[in-house]
Amino acid sequence: MSSFCIAQIPAKPRAPKMRPRYESVTSRNLPPTFISVDSLVNAPTIEVGRDVLQASEKWLASEYAPQLAMTIAQIIADRAGQPISNIVCLGIGNRRARDIDQFVLLAQIATQLSVAQPSILDNIVAQDPNMSPEMKGLFQIHGCRVVEDPEAFGFVGPDTFLFAPFLPIFAVLRGLRNRGCTDFGMYIGNDLKRMVGGPEKNSHRFGVHESDQASFEQIALSIQDETVCKRSMVPCDTPVGLRGTFRGLRDLEIWWRPVELG
Numbered sequence: 001m002s003s004f005c006i007a008q009i010p011a012k013p014r015a016p017k018m019r020p021r022y023e024s025v026t027s028r029n030l031p032p033t034f035i036s037v038d039s040l041v042n043a044p045t046i047e048v049g050r051d052v053l054q055a056s057e058k059w060l061a062s063e064y065a066p067q068l069a070m071t072i073a074q075i076i077a078d079r080a081g082q083p084i085s086n087i088v089c090l091g092i093g094n095r096r097a098r099d100i101d102q103f104v105l106l107a108q109i110a111t112q113l114s115v116a117q118p119s120i121l122d123n124i125v126a127q128d129p130n131m132s133p134e135m136k137g138l139f140q141i142h143g144c145r146v147v148e149d150p151e152a153f154g155f156v157g158p159d160t161f162l163f164a165p166f167l168p169i170f171a172v173l174r175g176l177r178n179r180g181c182t183d184f185g186m187y188i189g190n191d192l193k194r195m196v197g198g199p200e201k202n203s204h205r206f207g208v209h210e211s212d213q214a215s216f217e218q219i220a221l222s223i224q225d226e227t228v229c230k231r232s233m234v235p236c237d238t239p240v241g242l243r244g245t246f247r248g249l250r251d252l253e254i255w256w257r258p259v260e261l262g
């Protein structure tokens with residue numbers, strides 16, 4: 001992922017010969033997530049790179065990008081001395097608008113977190129058992145390591161940013177069974193509070209198996225423990241009854257564990 005910010009690409013012997021080129025597209029000091037598609041190397045990745053370019057432009061021009069930047073700056077400040085050091089990204093696997101929006105979000109956050117911890121850009125793993133080849137190429141060309149399920153969960157530690165946008169809750173549970181909030185530093189994903197006792201837990205799509213119920217409640221409740229975690233929402237338009245501009249970002253929660261609270 002070192003390619004998310006050209007100014008921070010570390011010299012790595014195994015670096016690919018061709019990397020996407022990023023340029024700052026904002027006068028508001030936002031992290032650059034601007035991709036030069038002509039430097040991408042294969043056709044499917046060029047196509048998806050084009051999608052990322054368009055989505056980045058739209059996102060960075062929106063009022064939400066600077067709002068997110070402020071939240072991430074707060075997280076960096078709250079984690080001073082113990083910065084977020086790696087990212088585990090789950091469930092971004094297809095070339096759909098939702099997934100592309102989430103990739104753009106990941107790019108902004110990774111770039112900004114790298115100000116506090118430059119090596120984070122070399123410590124990003126992505127996993128989706130149904131990841132398409134073009135998405136795999138997109139991650140890899142950004143320097144991310146794409147792993148097979150369930151390997152990514154093994155990278156989750158106390159300073160990890162776990163990015164799991166709309167991952168089925170049973171999949172998160174399987175990976176994080178018997179772990180609480182103290183096992184990772186930052187989380188973006190489904191609104192867990194709504195799920196605890198909410199209808200989603202009984203639906204087919206988000207169903208939590210009976211035997212996982214206790215572990216689910218433990219994880220959800222520990223993430224929501226405001227004595228150890230702070231919470232915000234991913235800034236996004238949420239028009240009532242409409243799908244909104246950034247479809248993949250609506251209703252995503254951000255939780256993080258400030259060092260002094262942990």
Ligand SMILES: C[S@@+](CC[C@H](N)C(=O)[O-])C[C@H]1O[C@@H](n2cnc3c(N)ncnc32)[C@H](O)[C@@H]1O
Nearest residue numbers: 090091093098127128129130149165166167171
């Ligand atoms: C409901 S879709 C969400 C996709 C996209 N992030 C969105 O918001 O529409 C869930 C995705 O999670 C993936 N998935 C399921 N189990 C997973 C696991 N154990 N690790 C990573 N991804 C997983 C699926 O393949 C699918 O792409």
